[in-house]
Amino acid sequence: MPQAAIRQDEDDEYLSEAKVHQQAISPKKAEEALAEANAPTPKESQKEPYYHYTVDTKDPDPWLIMHKTKIILFVIVAVAAVAASIFYKDFQLNEQTKALVDEPQLNDLYYVDFRVIKDNLRPTEKFRMAKVSDITGNVVTINFSSYFYLQEHELNEAIRYAQLRFEKFFQEKRHNYTMAELQSLVASGAIVLARRPEGNMLDGNVVVPDSHFKSSSVFIPGKKENLAGLEYLKFAKSADKAALALVKFQKSAGLGFAPGQVSLAQMYLNGIAVDKDLNKSLEWFEKGALQAYEPAILKYAIVCQQVNSCNIAEFYQELVQTGVNIEFTKQVDVRATTKAFEQALEESKVKT
Structure with missing residues (x-):
């Protein structure tokens, strides 16, 4: 059976091919078939005609011509x-900066463009942060940040990432400027922006180290009175509150509390609730300095420059004889190297 099947397949290969007969079509039928094929269907006849739009720059839209003006x-x-x-x-920020510089407070922050102040800077040394660390009469003490920033907005980033909460962010070196010199810094463009924290926060971030707000529970004579006087001093515009602050400071200073003596000296220096008396202020600063209280030493040096009869060398000699360790490295000045800024400082000194 298998052999017969194989032979049958071999015979099929040689079968003759079928012949295809083509029928001839007349020309008339061909035309009818072509017309029928090209005739539109009912659905196609209902379609909307397609228009091809072209943009002609020489013939603009009439609507544009009508409303061109x-x-x-x-x-x-x-x-x-x-x-x-x-x-x-920008105008609001400038006015804010001028207002904050005219009435500085502790922990105020300044954005400083150091290129205006100094010439010998590296290409990446442009902006620095500055903080008001002390105010002694008409002299404002600021500390610059340890880092330079390439662009101004990076100072905002420093606040955003809470870099200012670290105590080493600002240098220990102190730079003293009079009010006129600070105003010249603003006028010359050195101080680009001034900002004031609320408490220890700015933009929702801590900008003052937490250690500044810590208080000890150890009893120290005069400490409570000094703290009470500082609270009254917040309302110094009220004569009654200022008088109460003076009484508290006098009691604290009488008990030998060095910060209280400095607070009382500040009252005489600024003429709050008492007549302004620089000599009286120096006396209380000296008493606090003899207790090795650093703010008293630094403030005495500042006020001493405003009193002709004061000899700063004798003051330092007295401290050394008393056994007080003095650090001169913290008291420095930034000397201007740009001619424009140096001229602005000279003009501010003439005004004062």
Whole structure:
């Protein structure tokens, strides 16, 4: 059976191919078939005609021609509004900076463009942060940050990432400026922006180290009175509160509490609730300095420069004989190297 099947397949290969007979079509039928094929169907006849639009630059849209003036005016007004908002914001920041510099407070922050102050800087040394660490009469003491920043907005990033909460962020070196010199810094563009924290926070981040707010529970004579006087001093514009602060400071200073003696000296220095008396202020600063209280030593040196009869060398000699360790490295000045800034400082000194 298998052999017969194989032979049958071999015979099929040699079968003759079928012949295809083509029928001839008349020309008339061919035309009818072609017309029937090209005839539109009912659905196609209902479709909307398709239009091909082209852009001709020589023939603009009539609507644009009609409203051309309005469109140009709208664009001009929009650009002017954006520019005005930017300039107004800058104006507000400048006014804020001037107001904060005119009435400085502790822990105020300044954005300083050091290129205005000094020439011999590296390309990456442009902006620094500065903090008001002390105010002695008409002299404001600031500390600069240990780091330079390439762009101004990086100072905001330093606040955002809470870099200021670390005690080593600001240098220990103190830089003393009079109010006139600070105002010249603003006028020359050295102080770009001034900001004031609320408590120890700014932009929702800590900018003052927590250690500044810690208090000891150890009893020290005069400490309680000094703290009470400082609270009254917050309302120094009220004569009654200022008088109460003076009484508290006098009691604290009488008990030999060095910070209380400095607070009382500040009252005489600023003329709050008492007549302004620099000599009286120096006396109380000296008493606090003899207890090795650093703020008293530094403040005495500042006020001593304003009193002709004061000899700072004798003061330091007295401290050394008493056994007080003095650090001169913390009291430094930034000398101006740019001619424009140096001239501005000279003009501010002439005004004072």
